[in-house]
Amino acid sequence: MSSTVWKLSARGRAVAKALLAALCALACVFSLTACGSDKEEGKIRIGIKFDQPGLGFKKSGTYVGFDVDVAKYIAKKLGYSEDDIIWKEAPSKQREAMLQNGDVDMILATYSITDERKKAVSFAGPYFVAGQDLMVRTGETGIKGPQDLNGKRLCSVTGSTSAVTVKERFASQVQLMEQPGYAECATALFSGIVDAVTTDDIILAGLASSARGRLQLVGKPFTQEYYGVGIKKGDKALATKINAALSEMIANGSWQRALEENTRGAHFKPDLKYNPPRPKEGE
Numbered sequence: 001m002s003s004t005v006w007k008l009s010a011r012g013r014a015v016a017k018a019l020l021a022a023l024c025a026l027a028c029v030f031s032l033t034a035c036g037s038d039k040e041e042g043k044i045r046i047g048i049k050f051d052q053p054g055l056g057f058k059k060s061g062t063y064v065g066f067d068v069d070v071a072k073y074i075a076k077k078l079g080y081s082e083d084d085i086i087w088k089e090a091p092s093k094q095r096e097a098m099l100q101n102g103d104v105d106m107i108l109a110t111y112s113i114t115d116e117r118k119k120a121v122s123f124a125g126p127y128f129v130a131g132q133d134l135m136v137r138t139g140e141t142g143i144k145g146p147q148d149l150n151g152k153r154l155c156s157v158t159g160s161t162s163a164v165t166v167k168e169r170f171a172s173q174v175q176l177m178e179q180p181g182y183a184e185c186a187t188a189l190f191s192g193i194v195d196a197v198t199t200d201d202i203i204l205a206g207l208a209s210s211a212r213g214r215l216q217l218v219g220k221p222f223t224q225e226y227y228g229v230g231i232k233k234g235d236k237a238l239a240t241k242i243n244a245a246l247s248e249m250i251a252n253g254s255w256q257r258a259l260e261e262n263t264r265g266a267h268f269k270p271d272l273k274y275n276p277p278r279p280k281e282g283e
């Protein structure tokens, strides 16, 4: 008798489950954001780079780098342990859309604060100031700074401020090849398809370091890139909390430690004229 009851309720459960699945599928059709976001109770979704050594790097299922350490610090202050973090890859070109669609709660991905981006998203921070620079093959003598770019082939990333700066300042002199990530640009530089890669100095330092001496930084930065924490547009309360976490991280020495640990061996020195910055954005 009891087994019949069990069988019936099991069948009932199966029907209920199927109905629920169908309803969910229907809900997905009508609400795209609900499906794309895969929001989980008690978790925080953070966008980072997966292919930038020293900043955001996926290494056999773990995530390492300065952006990752800053993100963990903020998450902890917001009440999330490391296990509560869902890391998502946020390529340069997709960052605004990911925040607008609600795919992530915040982005720490070498993401420069700009007025253009602030039309679509908000920022907290800054938590670091980098500068756009050039990277060449070791031994290259013809490129000593942006003044030597005439007739050169450059690689940068679609959706980055680095590519925009090249188009604004050097469009008439250079050929720009755009790739989805800086690792692809480094490969193009190795193989001789381009003469230089351009983006933030701290990113190039990480790539050069992982290229074991085959690539080198030119070391003449020509912009200031204020790295912000990208958040949904207008979320002032979250910006205030993030800025408090960043200020604390800077004041107690954790920021300095994270920066040193993640750039060790990369021959990179942050510009002390701008670093550490004062996190005040977005409040």
Ligand code: GLU
Pocket: 092, 109, 110, 111, 112, 157, 159, 160, 161, 162, 199, 200, 203, 225
């Ligand atoms: N910081 C620059 C930017 O936000 C270049 C680095 C990147 O593409 O992430 O566009």
